[in-house]
Amino acid sequence: MTATPAKAPEPATSPAPGPAPTSPTAKAPHGHRRLLTRRDRVTLGLMAGVPTILHVALVWLTALASIALAFTTWDGIGFDSITWVGLQNFRELFTSNPQFWPAVEHNVIWFVVLILLPTPFGLFLAVQLDKKIRFSRVYQTAFFLPVVMSLAVIGFVWQLIYNPDTGLINSLIGANKPGHYIDWIGDPDLNLWAILIAASWRHAGYMMILYLAGLKSVDPALREASALDGASEWQTFKNVVFPTLRPTNTVVLVVTIIEALRAFDLVFVFNKGAQGTELLSILVTNNIIGESSRIGYGSAIAVVLLVISLAVIIPYLIATFRKERRA
């Protein structure tokens, strides 16, 4: 908004003697007073238009294109090799791909574990740190540190711990010898849980920060009042503090769902989603990226992922909008 006064001298100088082809706004002072010069409108138009075009081209068009491609087979070489196959990709996915249903299941497990273990733990940490105990900043930093790190790096770090031959755990407990060998990375009964520990380690810190922010907004007068009423610490938390955290809980739920659906990097670094750690995002990548890719098939998996995301997000949006209208 400050642009208008700053630009004001410009139309005044432009009708100065001599040809002034550089000034397209020469007529402006004669007509009705405009808030924005032509240049401003062009600038604003570009500022709004370029991102819009980029957004439509890179987000909407690609999303729609990938939905369309889900009904074709295409090896990615030349557009003439795109063949329409209808629902065949989906039929194949649901019936004969041995990795598809495990992948769906693992995405669900990922969500359930994140919401049941690290989320309450993050809340617990937040409540403790909110009491302003000594060194609380140090603890805060320590728990938040994994969130700052890239998931790929976390994957490498945890590999050093889980490597069955030379990793920390097996070396400490001597489980790297034939006979009593624990294969943390290759055993499908173990590896998903091993990765989930790493994922939870990071998620707890994330949740802690969200809840800390939420707790800061709890009115201290409420606590005081409940303390005066003789409520114990647990009672205060359960009946006073936790209900006021409702908006934070909604954010936490949405963030956790998103984390579960987009889980990828950690697993990809860990064992590329093989044997027991399949995830939808990994199946999409494996089918689309590569030297002779199955773009149609990979898109079909991506569409399944999209549908699941929509099924979660649409009810949330409806609920939010309804609340806003009421308010």
Place this chain on the structure above:
Amino acid sequence: MHDLSPSGFSLPAPSRRTLLRGMGGAALLGAGIPLLSACGGSGSSADPKTVSLGSNSSDAVPKKAFAEIYAAFTKKSGIKVDVNTKDHNTFQEQINSYLQGTPDDVFTWFAGYRMQFFASKKLATPIDDVWQKIGGNFPEAMQKLSKGEDGKYYFVPLYTYPWAVFYRKSVFDQHGYKVPTTWDDFVALCKRMQKDGLVPIAFGDKDAWPAMGTFDQINFRTNGYDFHVELMAGKASWTDPKVRKVFDHWSEILPYHQEGAVGRTWQDAAQTLVAKKAGMYLLGTFVGQQFTDKADLDDLDFFAFPEIDPQFGQDTVEAPTDGFMLSKAPKNRAGAAKLLEYLGTPEAEQIYLKADSSVVAASTKADTSSYTALQKKSFEMISGAKSLTQFMDRDSRPDFTSTVMQPALQNFVRNPKNVDSILSSIERQKKTIFASS
């Protein structure tokens, strides 16, 4: 884009043509001129003194070895090689869009189906003219490997390396083991090694491709080279009793493999051979890279995978071959042909092998006097082979091998009892993949 070629502007078009005429033979000229006119105005600005080359040799040793070859070529021909090196895996993942965009004139690639795939998609230029000059340098098996499905040449092989069973001489001496040549001897040796407290066969399949090597060996020993080709081309069925027999043999020796293979990289598995904890290891000769101590490396030896069916003996050798191809519309066709001709000479191969001793020359004319004992043995094994295979993911559609075979074989290694359901699942998925495009 080619307008930006730095020295192109200084060369007027006519002089470029005369230069081309002087450089290439009549055959080359015929291919060169239409290309020039096809490029329109920008065609005249391509630099005839430079050939661009896309390379996947991102590791230090091969990168340096290739650079030496290009330097020697520039010295000889006056043509500069503009190398564009990409990370090995990235190069492979992006090869599709790379070849469809504006690729370099020449690019590094693999022999076999993966080469034929891009040739049949018209993303490579045939180089029969080059082969007229270099054909004599290569044995018949290599010539066969360099042809596309249409019978034209598309590939110049540079080096190759065999897959075999590796062991340490000192370990065999210490326990008095003999190199097994038949399946029964092999199984008996595994049993003895286990009794002696060794892991009979080192194994790491975390990267999912090493198990393909084991499958290949057992398959062409059991069913022969022709069946390997049929199976890889999607023609034979995975539910065929012949395939089942391969897995039966594999199940027989699987208990002697290193435990927990799906969680172990091939490098970690190789370390157990280095540490003399494992008796044998089935891999390519690149296993030698894990032997950092010279004395250990001298102790390393190998033998061909034992015979299973006497009808096929040990006449098939798995020898993945790397080399070069010409992209679909090279800017400097004549210069690229010169470079490919040079890469097909024994001289170029020797320069490479001096720097990288883990592989052997594709040409039989290359000087073998500087070879290490392992290289000499590899060379004999390959030149004595009746048929050469590439590797499962080079002899078949890569989308099939990476999305279907890799998880399926890992599944088998973990749970060999499931073999029937694994095989019918492979066959079901194979049908849809091979039916598309």
